[in-house]
Amino acid sequence: MQHQQQNGGIQPDHVQVQDQQQDQQQVLEHTQQKAGEAIVSEAKDASVVPAGFEGPEKILEIDFNPSMGKSLREVNRETWDAILDLARCQILSKMSNEFLDAYVLSESSLFVYSHKVFIKTCGTTTLLRCLPLLLKVAESRGLELQWIGYTRKNFIFPDDQEFPHSSFAQEIEYTKKCRGPQGGALNGGAYILGDLLADHWYVYVADYCGDANQSSERNVNIMMYDLDIDVCQGFYRQPELDLEADAQRAAYEVAKINDLCGPDAIVDDRMFEPCGYSLNALQDESFYTLHVTPEPEYSYASFETNLEISDYTDLLTKTLRAFRPKRFAITMFADEAALEKIRQCPTQLTSVAAGCTYRRETQSTTSIRADYACRMSVYVMENQTSSS
Template identity: 30%
Template sequence: MFFEGSEKKVEVLVHNDNFSLLTDINDEFWAELVNCCHAKILSSISNEQCKAFLLSESSLFVWHSSFLILTCGETNLVNSVEYFIQQLGVDKIKHLTYQRKNEYFSHAQPSCFGDDIKQLSQYIDGTAMRFGAMDSHHNFVFHQNNGFQASAEDKTYEIFAYQISEQASKHLTREGVNSADIRQFLRLEELVPGFQIDDFTFEPYGYSVNAILAGKYLTIHVTPQADSSYVSFASNLNLIELLPIILAVLKPASLDVLSNNELEFEALTKANIPSNYISQSLVQQSLTTGSVINFANYILPKQHFSQAVILDVNANNHAL
């Protein structure tokens, strides 16, 4: 079974004078927004500063003045952005960032990044960039050009782990595995002590978790199948400092690290990524918003020959 774990991601900040996304927009609106990209809401948790929706394909977080949505699989996230704009008006948007990772099965997607940007550009003027080499791991980022200046305190982090260890893959795909077991395996209590947790274990494989504490959040999405294993982490917690735990658990053959506005990126990665991981890509770019995006891809070099993978010519063509 193959599943596209790589996410598309949108972060929208709004002008919130006498207006709150958290208290003035009802759950039916968010359910329809999610439905527009062909996903659905499974559950939610909330506090006074944030509401977190667990989706059939990833997550949605809503604060008073912003929202963040990530979707995986064969979703068309740009349709949800268009719904938001059409319902509330483009003038309501203070700033928008759209991000999309390289996929395992890009040919199975309903659109590519170029298609998405053409659709967004009907409403928003912006700049598109690629972080990382086209023939390797990379992230596309489109951000609005409207004079917005980001706060120096607005920092976000993402970790993308590929080809997790055989031990981790077997543990996460074994029969009868449940959410409590996966929380313990991922060492969630160490990653987010005291956080409110909402998680879901998918059939036959897969796991998603949202964690919130005041305005802080962490979301993790696990696609554990050995042939296309992928685990993503997104947070406004410093995930680079948490990498020793993440790498000890998953032992991935490759990982991407992406940060927004983390000025100590080089020192942090050097301190927290073992020396046996070698960087293949290092990209740093200042945006018109005043923020800085850093992207790095690391691999564990192969020391020995492996055997070719035998394919089933009659199987789903996503794998061929």
């Protein structure tokens, strides 16, 4: 596995002069948008101390018609900075391969394909605020919108969130006001998976694909809570590790990344001060992303990938052995054509053996139109038999 150095692999954007002028104009308009949203923002009193760090992420995926328009990978850095500024996060580093660009953010990750964007942000970021500008940038590049998906788990500290993330109803209302195809409002559906009194998952999808999609794409997300205390300690900056690279290597080994990502994956990671860890990995067209919040009072880690394999049991087991959570939730979002290629869907396991036994508490599934499935299961530790 190749380890990407911080800021390594950042290449200058090569775009035509016309594209640069369009991007510059959109950056200027972003300033006006940001000022306008500040007026309506339900910002919290700066003197109020947050209850804790919100590990569970907000996730936004936008897909465009792959046969139309100019590649999103040609959008310049200034424009991406403007987009992410609206979400209240910043780019820390970038790496690329033949198929996509991966950015480690101050709060999670951004992945950019030629005709798809995947953004995942944690904390009190305002992810949906970047949607109008992102859609405008795509429109200026001749891209045709096919699909928007916004998802998140219920928050640990919902009262700390800011507009438009104070509630799922507010998120839906904000999203539907964004400009969709032909200038109309986005027209999507809202869904909830799981127990509303416990772990549950919110889903909003606007689907403009038309006919049933034969894509094999899927995303698997493992969200782990109450991590083993010894594991948590591995994601604090240790005094004896003076160099940032040494701290990152220590966290990398605690997370057992070599077991979780493929041997040919390239990796870009970041150790935060005084604690916390983020990692992106790329392997051909697939990405892996890991984020760890190690504070014992609200410890959390997520591991997500769009890797296309037929059985995720081994990957799930290795992830649980690395972090040893007391409970976890797993989601799979996939086209029906992708589900047909999966021999063992991870959300259908009644129990998981990973050094200890995890028993499934709830299982939820919903289908959107005829070709897209959302599945979620929640598991709790039943009995500890081994710490390895």
